[in-house]
Every structure is written in structure tokens, then in C-alpha cells.
Amino acid sequence: MSTRETTTPRRAGRAGTDSVARKLARNVGVPVLSIVLLFALWQGIVVYFHVAPYIAPRPRQAVLAVTQNWSTLWPLVLGTIRETVYGFIVGAALGIGLGVIMAKVPFLQRLVYPVLVLSQAVPIIALAAPLVLILGFSVTPKVVIVAWIVFFPVTVNVLDGLSHVDQDLMNLARVYGAPRWRTFFQIEIPATATPLFSGLKIGATYAVTGAIIGELAASDGSSLALYQEHANTNLNTAAVYGTTMLMTVIGISWFLLVVGAEVFATPWQRRTVARRRWRRADRSDEEPAR
Amino acid sequence: MSTRETTTPRRAGRAGTDSVARKLARNVGVPVLSIVLLFALWQGIVVYFHVAPYIAPRPRQAVLAVTQNWSTLWPLVLGTIRETVYGFIVGAALGIGLGVIMAKVPFLQRLVYPVLVLSQAVPIIALAAPLVLILGFSVTPKVVIVAWIVFFPVTVNVLDGLSHVDQDLMNLARVYGAPRWRTFFQIEIPATATPLFSGLKIGATYAVTGAIIGELAASDGSSLALYQEHANTNLNTAAVYGTTMLMTVIGISWFLLVVGAEVFATPWQRRTVARRRWRRADRSDEEPAR
Amino acid sequence: MSASAILELRDVGKVFGDTVALEPTSLAIDEGSFVAIVGPSGCGKSTMFNIIAGLLAPDGGEVRLHDQPVTGATGHVGYMLQKDLLVPWRTVEDNITMAKRLTGRVNAADRSEARRVARQYGLGEFLRHYPSALSGGMRQRVAFMRTLVTHQPLLLLDEPFGALDAQTRLEMQQWLLQVWKDTERTVLFITHDVDESIFLSDRVLVMSPRPGRVVADITNPLARPRTVDTLVDPQFVTIKGQIMHLLHGGTP
Amino acid sequence: MSASAILELRDVGKVFGDTVALEPTSLAIDEGSFVAIVGPSGCGKSTMFNIIAGLLAPDGGEVRLHDQPVTGATGHVGYMLQKDLLVPWRTVEDNITMAKRLTGRVNAADRSEARRVARQYGLGEFLRHYPSALSGGMRQRVAFMRTLVTHQPLLLLDEPFGALDAQTRLEMQQWLLQVWKDTERTVLFITHDVDESIFLSDRVLVMSPRPGRVVADITNPLARPRTVDTLVDPQFVTIKGQIMHLLHGGTP
Amino acid sequence: GGASSAATTSITFAYDFPGPDFELTPVVVAQDLGYFKAAGLHVNVSFPPDTSSTTKLLTTNSAQIGFLTTTDMGVAVNAGAPVLSVANYSMRNNWALFAKPGTKLTPGNLTAALKGKRIFSYGDTWTESMLPFVLRYAKLKPSQVKIVTAPTGNDLTDLLAGKVDISTSTTNYEIPGFQGSGTKGTEVQLLGTKVGAPDIPVWVYAVTRSYAAGHGKTVKAFLSAVKRATVWAAANPVKAAADFSKAYPKSGYTNAYNLEGWKLTIPFLTNAQHQYFTQTTAQWTTLAKALKSIHLINAVPAPTTYFTNKFLP
Numbered sequence A, B: 001m002s003t004r005e006t007t008t009p010r011r012a013g014r015a016g017t018d019s020v021a022r023k024l025a026r027n028v029g030v031p032v033l034s035i036v037l038l039f040a041l042w043q044g045i046v047v048y049f050h051v052a053p054y055i056a057p058r059p060r061q062a063v064l065a066v067t068q069n070w071s072t073l074w075p076l077v078l079g080t081i082r083e084t085v086y087g088f089i090v091g092a093a094l095g096i097g098l099g100v101i102m103a104k105v106p107f108l109q110r111l112v113y114p115v116l117v118l119s120q121a122v123p124i125i126a127l128a129a130p131l132v133l134i135l136g137f138s139v140t141p142k143v144v145i146v147a148w149i150v151f152f153p154v155t156v157n158v159l160d161g162l163s164h165v166d167q168d169l170m171n172l173a174r175v176y177g178a179p180r181w182r183t184f185f186q187i188e189i190p191a192t193a194t195p196l197f198s199g200l201k202i203g204a205t206y207a208v209t210g211a212i213i214g215e216l217a218a219s220d221g222s223s224l225a226l227y228q229e230h231a232n233t234n235l236n237t238a239a240v241y242g243t244t245m246l247m248t249v250i251g252i253s254w255f256l257l258v259v260g261a262e263v264f265a266t267p268w269q270r271r272t273v274a275r276r277r278w279r280r281a282d283r284s285d286e287e288p289a290r
Numbered sequence C, D: 001m002s003a004s005a006i007l008e009l010r011d012v013g014k015v016f017g018d019t020v021a022l023e024p025t026s027l028a029i030d031e032g033s034f035v036a037i038v039g040p041s042g043c044g045k046s047t048m049f050n051i052i053a054g055l056l057a058p059d060g061g062e063v064r065l066h067d068q069p070v071t072g073a074t075g076h077v078g079y080m081l082q083k084d085l086l087v088p089w090r091t092v093e094d095n096i097t098m099a100k101r102l103t104g105r106v107n108a109a110d111r112s113e114a115r116r117v118a119r120q121y122g123l124g125e126f127l128r129h130y131p132s133a134l135s136g137g138m139r140q141r142v143a144f145m146r147t148l149v150t151h152q153p154l155l156l157l158d159e160p161f162g163a164l165d166a167q168t169r170l171e172m173q174q175w176l177l178q179v180w181k182d183t184e185r186t187v188l189f190i191t192h193d194v195d196e197s198i199f200l201s202d203r204v205l206v207m208s209p210r211p212g213r214v215v216a217d218i219t220n221p222l223a224r225p226r227t228v229d230t231l232v233d234p235q236f237v238t239i240k241g242q243i244m245h246l247l248h249g250g251t252p
Numbered sequence E: 001g002g003a004s005s006a007a008t009t010s011i012t013f014a015y016d017f018p019g020p021d022f023e024l025t026p027v028v029v030a031q032d033l034g035y036f037k038a039a040g041l042h043v044n045v046s047f048p049p050d051t052s053s054t055t056k057l058l059t060t061n062s063a064q065i066g067f068l069t070t071t072d073m074g075v076a077v078n079a080g081a082p083v084l085s086v087a088n089y090s091m092r093n094n095w096a097l098f099a100k101p102g103t104k105l106t107p108g109n110l111t112a113a114l115k116g117k118r119i120f121s122y123g124d125t126w127t128e129s130m131l132p133f134v135l136r137y138a139k140l141k142p143s144q145v146k147i148v149t150a151p152t153g154n155d156l157t158d159l160l161a162g163k164v165d166i167s168t169s170t171t172n173y174e175i176p177g178f179q180g181s182g183t184k185g186t187e188v189q190l191l192g193t194k195v196g197a198p199d200i201p202v203w204v205y206a207v208t209r210s211y212a213a214g215h216g217k218t219v220k221a222f223l224s225a226v227k228r229a230t231v232w233a234a235a236n237p238v239k240a241a242a243d244f245s246k247a248y249p250k251s252g253y254t255n256a257y258n259l260e261g262w263k264l265t266i267p268f269l270t271n272a273q274h275q276y277f278t279q280t281t282a283q284w285t286t287l288a289k290a291l292k293s294i295h296l297i298n299a300v301p302a303p304t305t306y307f308t309n310k311f312l313p
């Protein structure tokens, strides 16, 4: 048996490994191109159908509405980021915790799982108002809503990951005489890294939506959602579209940050050789530098 | 090598296969128990903290608010179901179509994928009003919003499924001289059934939320979301909680229906022997009935 | 070429980038014979099969079947791999008729033949079972039946028993010889197991890697039917020694 | 029992539900010996290993190591399976020191030993590689080194080369014999491959299934070091015939 | 106006809120009593996706006649939308501050009642243009109160639950809600006009300028039918509310709520001279100045930019 997975040839053979330039073009160039095309489409529609500016702005106007009011918007953006990040962290922690507990206590898993699915079927907008009533106008209800959205994919994936850790590997750890907690941290946790990050990425994509729903339901002072609401009331559609873009950018940035964290945390997925580490002290018998 | 996956023993051995009664208890009894516990918790909190009825009702009141107004609510529920189902079908079809196209045309995949991720990072509530302005007040904007939510997990999973079809199996079909379209329907589609259904189940869970957001933005005078909104203005919290429960039940029912469809459509996942088929005519040389 | 040759390769070779997977090779296979191919990993065995099956276009040369050129064309050989490639969503019966389903309609005659073959070779009880309910050996047997009912006179078997344990493997080998005798097909059989190659074949082709080529063509005179005792037959041991030396050199 | 026995089983047996996985078995293994165990699938070989390793509690009887009872206790043998069980998120070096990491801190001495062993057995170049970059044979070698550095005097190897192709397998067998000679461990080696069991061992235990029990205890007189020629040695062929008959009966 | 013998004209009337409520009563009554039909009209009612999209429906010709707050008008004109107010719906300002039963909220203690307190706002333009008048009256800087905004919240629940100290709304929406809550006592209310807010109309009927130019007859016919209905509904509140409840049985509102709301709307429909519908230059000037002072619009245009009375019945 060879180490290749496929015995018979693939229809479309790929010639060798790609150069760095090609990789960059594929991973950055193509997404940028697709976003440019999207903007071009938008511009085309607005111009072609003579859409009035208070119905829908041109891309340039939407962007200007953001850049020209950046000093006003920046603190609001920070607020939304704060809610998103707090909520994400709470949701991720809750998701991991629940996932671990459910994986370890099968009865609890069967008991809690239906409630979790239920929690996601509840329309989140119907939930915002009661939450504000209970938690007040602070940052808390927004954090709860974001966490509510984020925890679920994380729990499901952590549970799934932990349930699929190789039993033989777990038994091997027992043969070594490893205590349970070491096995958990040294084997179960890293073995769950990939599904965990998948869950986190899904959560990250939707986290900002949660923060915005929360902001609409209750804002203490100003917020990005409120700014948009006001812009909408004022028929300032450029600002409405601009803030929507801003929200999307926050969401995508957070998503990309999680992707970055994954790349950093799971180097074995992409590399064949480990990076040099900082720890050097104990490398006394290392081969001399080449 | 044995057919068991694990060579070394599992910590918690399971004694034989379960009886039908046990299975029923696990798959129906435990979820019911957990929902009963949830209601008990709700009742306990409301009673213990003397929560005023306009802040939060007791479970009984919420249920009564639904049952006593059933004749009013029923047509609204039907409306929400219709939007959910139409949107789900459109979203699923779009998701499958996009997944297939992206799997078959790698360049399109790279071009479109970022836009799809982007589409999910857009706060859906910020999107509802512009959609209504473009699409009018028909059922269409609701369908679009539901589809917007549903298509993404379907696309991602179909793409993933199609990308992981065993290349050797595809090549075997070529050796037989099979045309591409037959290979697609006989091999690629069924091989993608499991991830497809995962995507559909995720979509089903969130579909009702989409319909509710759509109803809030585009109503023609009556809808479940508006009924709730007005009950809220009325300070009729029993009806607010009742309708939330109703929405959740619609969501869960749709989810369970998709689960049911999966069980029906993928019998090989659960059975060792196929059910008897209707087609009998050509079974002339079948063994005599035992 | 021999008048009775079913398959002929004429200077067929394949290069992938820098790797010469298969040097230009010429070969003739007699109709009805059982030819085993052994060789270390990466010596181009599967590449040769893929070329014969029409999955890969050779860099040069020609593949001839029944004296007709078939280079690059599919649909004229039976093919089976180490992976059984049964589809989990079809019953045993429907897996056996898979080739027909992929190229047209499965009719009553096809189904009836599938059932007949399955019963004949000990899987009659499992016709309506899904593959997941079968053991590894049973799955390989179903995969082989699926290959049989295509009625192709030439069967390419690429390490079909590589994933089975020794006991099951021996049973499958004996079963395969039985089926081969019954159905009078021509078999090309890739294996890494020298015992297996000798136990089954009329002729063993030994290959060497980089560049992949046939370094020996050994006629196997062992009498049929073959039993467990064949494995300790002096003739067997002699051929084995010969092949082992070709593969592993004099001393390791 | 022999004075030099490192391991002793006294009436150790195991029943799973209706299946007698292992009949009460008694056994003594000499220190420094290489004992192979062959037997068909399901005859209780892995069950026996799991009992010795302490993963399974036997239904009765006792496991004694160095004349101390260790029944049901873990942490006193080296253990290796057909699956290499390398963790993909650790480098080769860190995989080798895995046992230490699972039971305490990995110190400089551990790392330095891991590097020494890896270099000695031809993996010095790959210390900072992740397992995904290695071939199957290299992975099994890393898995074996991981077992070695636990410094357990008794190694249980359960079909360690079952997933390798014949060529790599032969190389690994020779490599294993070399390591065994260097490190003077006691090895219990499960295999389905009769050739392998004879090629490696001083003694072959043949088991039969349902109920699982040891049906023959064959001393292997073949001289060491062993080479490819050993496989065609008349003594080898005789023992092989003997075992084949025990496993597959007179005629198939 | 009067019944035309010509064929029926079909128009769409866009409300100011995503769903129907009792302020729609005149239109419902006009429909139900056949006033529209008599005027040669067939009127469809549509609801905007959010409270600020009615203007967009008008300018995209998705609707021909719209129901707007006067602040929406001010903002729309400022944004360049060619809309024109053709009649007042109400003649006076019923926007008010509310507090929990048992608390004190009078012009005299306003400063004490507001200072450092949490004031609820839906984030609507009306509240935002009225609050400055109230704060000025109370001699408070905006930083001395805490305004919390919840566009999708409910002021009354938050007030009763103690999450805010003061809520803001119009009396006709606030009081029926309070009565439905089952809370004992009377909700404390203080009309904005008593503490510095100008007494100007809150809602108007509006069309686009081009529609006004081309379909003056239709506009006039609509207004005359609606005026008949308004007068009738003011005189027969019980029947009118029943009419509304019948027309929108699935709205989620109780008939009691609709009736109470409509009753509370009636006093504000006319001015001191018992006039309906008539707009004044002063009302628009006052409004424009208020909007300018909170920077919602950048210039105070001529009052005629906003309105015309020439279609009044």
C-alpha cells in the first residue's frame, strides 16, 4: 500500500506544489476579486435603474458615509466589537464546557441535548426583549445573545470531537499509567482542535448579528445599531448601507481572526516540519547549526 | 484484523443491543423529561421570585394564551409554516445547486465562497428592510430571508460531501464506461446524503427565525410575528411567551421532519437488511416465502 | 504475439513529472491464464492497470485487447481494488448489479444473475443486507461478484486481498481459484505477498521500482488444485526463494 | 515456573457475554525471549494482551510480572498496536516522549534520549517533522521507539506490522530484530503472518478460536541472524507446514 | 367632494408602522362604511418594513398616499424626497412623559424627577425632537439624564419592571397598554406641551409632489372620504373600534385596547376651533426649527416646502 490515498488516477491532475505567489493570488487575490465584482454589480444596478439616493446609495457614497463620520463611528464600532468579543468568549467557554461535560456524562448529554436544539429554534429576536427586562440596559444582554448564538456550534463540535477520540489511543495512555486529567489535556483536547475551531468559525460568522440584535433591543447611550436606525429614520441610506458594511466587516474580521488563531494553534495541519521553538535551554545536544 | 474498530477495550462496555422499549425511552422519554424539567424550572422561578405577570407569565398562562386563541393563531401559524417551508425549499435547492456547481468548477468555488461567507456575516435584520423595498410585501421577502439562512450550511456541506467522494469509486464508474451524469446521480449524490442532511438539519433549526424576521419587516396586516409584537405592546406577556413557544415548536417540528426524512431516505445508516420493496414483478426467481 | 493472447501491451510507458512510473513495457497475456504481478511499492503496478483499464493515457505505445487497439478507452475490463468500493446505500444484490445501473437499466435478468452468483458463492443469505453488515472477506467477495457480472473476459485485480487477515485471505484465495475455474476468465492479479502470487498463478511477473519495469517473468509449474500443502511444496519454496532474491537482493 | 520467567499467567481467562474470548490459560515467558503468537481472528490474542497490560480485568487467575502480582494494574509494560497511534499534533521527538508527558514532565534527559534513539535507528532527520510527513513504515518505527523509551522490560506488540506492505514489512522485521538485540527486552508479538512469526521468534504460540486457547507451543531452533534466505530454509518450511496445519486443518 | 360616476381608482395607502393599530381606524371606517367606494376609490392598506420606510414606499410609487409623523416629513424633505403633506391627521401634540403609579411627575418637580434618571426612548425622531424642549424647561443638560434607547423594546414593561424611571410615548398608545398590564393604580403622565414642548401635530397624510400634481382629484377624494370617516369615528368610538377589530382580527390587539386607544386619540384630532385636517405655516416652522436645533435637518426651509392645504375637503 502506498501512502497516497487514491490508487486510481484523479481526473484533473495537479502539477506539483504551488508557488507562494500563486498561493497568495488564490487566497487573497480571488476573494478580493469577488468582492470587487460584488461592488461593481451594486454600482451597476444603482446606475442602470436610476435608483434615488434615499432608496439605495452608490457604493462610493456608502463608503464615504463611513469614512467621513469615522470619529463618530469609531467608538460605536469599538462598542460592537466589545460586545461581540465578550459574547464570543462567554459563548465559546460555555460551549466547550458543555461539550466536555456532555461527552463525559452520557446521561446528561441525552438530557441536555434536546434543550440545546430547542434553544436554537427559539427566534432570537423574540428573546431579546425578555432578556433586557431581566438583565437591564447594560452590555450583559448583548453578551448573552451573542453567547446564545456562539455556544451551540461549539458544543456540538466539541462533543462530536471528544466522542471520536481514538479509544485505542486513550487505552494506550492508560497502559502508560497516565492519570485521567493528563490524558484529557494531552490527548482529548488537542484531538478535538479541528472540530472545535470549525465550531468557533461558525460562531464567529454569526456573532456580530447577535450583538446587533442586542443593540437594537437595548442601548445605553449610543450604539452602531442605533446609529443605523437613526440613519434609516433620517433617510440617510448611504449611512445605513455604510453601517451594514461596517457590521459585516467586523463579523468577517472576527472570523478571519479565528481562522488565524486556528492556523497558529494547529501548525501540524499545514506543515510537515515544526517551527523552531523558543525553548532552547535543554537542547544541549542539538545538532550544530547548519 | 477484526471488523471491530477498536482493538483495546472500551472503558464502559455496553451490554448487547437495546430493546425497543429502552430505545423509545432514550429517544422520546429523555427529551420529554428534559422539556418537563425546563418548564418546572420556569414555573419555579416565576413563583419563587413573585414575578409580576406583565414581566413573565407562568407556563400555564403562556400555554393558555395559545390554546384559547387557537382559532386566531392557527391561520397565522399556517402562514409562518408556509414561509418557512417555501424558504427552506428554495434555500435547500439553492444550497444544493451552488454546492454542486462549486464542487464541479473549482475556480467558481474560489470566487464565490468568500461572497457566501460574507453573506452570512451580514446581520440579517439589517437586510430585511432593503429586501422588502426591493421585493414588495408578498411572501417573497420572507422566503428570501429564510433561504438566505438555510442555503449556507447546505452549500458548505454539499460541497464538502462532493469533494470527499472516493476518487477510486469515481474511477471504477469510468472503468465500467458510465456516463458522467449517471455517475453523478448513482454515486456522487447518494454519497453526499449524510452531509447534505446535516446541512438541512442546521438550516431547519434556524429557518423559523428567518421567517419571523421577515414577518416583522414585511407584513400584510397579520402574521405570527406581528401578533407577538402587538401582544407585547398590549403587555400581554402570556401571549408573547406563548407565541415564542409556538414559533419554537414550528422550528423543532420542521427539524424533526427533516430528521424523519433522513431516517427514511438513508435506511442503510440504521439497518443491516433492506426493507422489502414494492417492486415485485421481476422477483420471479425469489425464494419461496418462508 | 501468441495467437491466443487476450491482452497485449506494446511499449506502454508512463512518466509523472520526474518519476518514471512505468518504463515502456511490452507484454502478452494468454487467454484464460492467471498472471500474478509482484513488486515493491511504487514500481508502477497500479499505473500499468490504470493504463490497461483506460483510466490513464500512456505516454506512448498501445494497449490491444483481442487484437483490437483500446488505448485510453474504458468499459472493456473488469477491475477490482484492495478497497472493496461497495456503495453503502445499496444492498448486496444492488451492489452486484452496480455496473449495469451505471451504464443503463438493471433488468430482471441482471438481478436474477446477481442472485444466482451470490447464492452459488455462499452469499445467498445476504442479498438484501447492506454492505455495512458484512465482514471484510464477504465484502471483497461481493466486490468480486460485481466485477464478474460485467462479463468482461479480462479481470484486473489490484491487491484485492491486501486488507484481509491471513486466515480470511487463504480462504479467499481458494475461493478465487474456484470461481476462476468455473468462469474461465483471464486474471491479472497484483499482490505484495509472494506466497499469494505463487499460490494463485500460472505465471508471475516480478517488477522493480524507479524506473518501474518487469525484471522477471516466471512460469509457475505447480499442479492444481492447490491446498495448504502447496505452500510447503519444494517447488513452491524454490520459486519463492527466486522471487525473494529478486525483490530483496541477496542479503538484506 | 522457570526461574528466569519475566511474565507468568496463571489460569487467566475472559468471557464476554456468551463468547469465551480466552479460556483459562497458564503461560510463562522467559526474560529476554521473543515469543510470537499466531491464531485466527477472534481467538483472544488481543484479549490476552489487554489482560497483561491491565486494561481488562480477567474473570479469574493472576498475572505475575517478575514474580509480583500485577493483575488489573497498568503502567508496567510497553504496548504497541497495528495502528501506530501517533498523535498528529506532536513532532516525532515529542511523540517518542509521549509516555513521559502523560505521566509527568518531559525533561532534557528524556528528550535527549528520544533524539539519540531516533538517530540510532535512522530517523534523526525527522525529529522535528509531524507524523503526517512520514511513511507507514517510519510511523511504525516511531511508535516502536515511543514504546522503547518507556524502559519497560516487557513489550507487547499486537500485529505491529499488519498494515505495512510486504517489502516494508520485511525491512521492519529485520529492524525490529536489530533493536531487540541491542536493547535486550522481552517481546510478545502477535501476528497473522505465519512467516513473520517464525522469522522473528524463539518460540511460537499457536492459538485456536472459540473458545480461545493456546493449542501449540513450538520452539523455533532457527539460527540468528536471520536473512531473506531464512524464509526458504528447510527448518523454516517444516515449522511453517506444522503451523499451517494447526491453523487451516489438513486440506482446506 | 362627492361620488364620481367614473370608474373606481385603485390606490395603496401606506401606514407608518409595520402592523395595523387603532390609528388606522378612520381608514378602516371609510372602507367599511363605503365612503371610499362612494368617492370612486378602492384603497389597499400596506405596512412598511420599518417605521421609517413609508416615504420610500411613496417615492417608489409602491403606495400613493402615506401616513407619516411630521418629523418624518421634515427629514424626508431634507433628504430630497419629493413628498408633500396634504392634511394633518391629528391637530395637537399628545406626546408625554410617564412614570410608575405612586410617583410624582409635575411641571413643578420636573427637574428633580428627571435629574440623573433613566429615560426610555424608542429612538424615534419625534421623541428626539421633543426631549430637548423638556430638558430645557427642566434646566437640565442632556448629560444630566441617562437616555436609554430600545427600538425593539417596550417602554411600559421596562418602566413597570423598574428598568427605567421615565418612559416616553404618546398618551393614546401608553395608557391602553398600562391598563392591560393589570397593575394597580394610575400611571403618572405629564403631557409634553405642559413642560415646554410645542403643541404641533404629530401625524399627517402625505403624497409625492408628482402624484399631487397629476392626481389632485384622487387626493381630494381620499381626504374627503377619510374626513367623513374621522368625524363619524370620533362620534361613534365604540362602533369605530369594533370596526377596526373586525377588520384586523388577527392583529393580536384586544378590542378593549383598540377602543381605549381610539378614545384617547379623539381629543387630539381637532384644534381649539374644532377644526380637522387644516395645516398651518406656524406648525411647520416650529417643527423645522426644532429639527434643525437637534441637527436632524441642516436648514429651515420655507413652510410651503412641506405642505399644501389645497386638497382639503
Ligand SMILES: Nc1ncnc2c1ncn2[C@@H]1O[C@H](COP(=O)(O)OP(=O)(O)OP(=O)(O)O)[C@@H](O)[C@H]1O
Pocket: A001, A002, A003, A007, A009, A010, A013, C016, C019, C020, C021, C039, C040, C041, C042, C043, C044, C045, C046, C047, C048, C212
Ligand atoms: N497521478 C499521479 N501523479 C503523480 N505521480 C503518480 C501518480 N500516480 C502514481 N504516481 C507515482 O508513480 C509511481 C508508481 O505508482 P503506482 O501507484 O503505479 O505504484 P504501485 O506499484 O501500484 O505501488 P503500490 O504497491 O504502493 O500500490 C509512484 O512513484 C507514484 O508516486
Ligand SMILES: Nc1ncnc2c1ncn2[C@@H]1O[C@H](COP(=O)(O)OP(=O)(O)OP(=O)(O)O)[C@@H](O)[C@H]1O
Pocket: B001, B002, B003, B007, B009, B010, B013, D016, D019, D020, D021, D039, D040, D041, D042, D043, D044, D045, D046, D047, D048, D212
Ligand atoms: N469488549 C468486548 N466486548 C465483547 N466482546 C469482545 C470484546 N473484546 C473482544 N470481544 C470478543 O472476544 C473475542 C476475542 O477477541 P480478540 O480481540 O481478543 O481477538 P483477536 O485474537 O485479537 O482477533 P484479531 O486477530 O481479529 O485481532 C472475539 O470474539 C471478540 O468479538
Ligand SMILES: [Mg+2]
Pocket: A007, C045, C046, C047, C158
Ligand atoms: Mg498500487
Ligand SMILES: [Mg+2]
Pocket: B007, D045, D046, D047, D158
Ligand atoms: Mg487482535
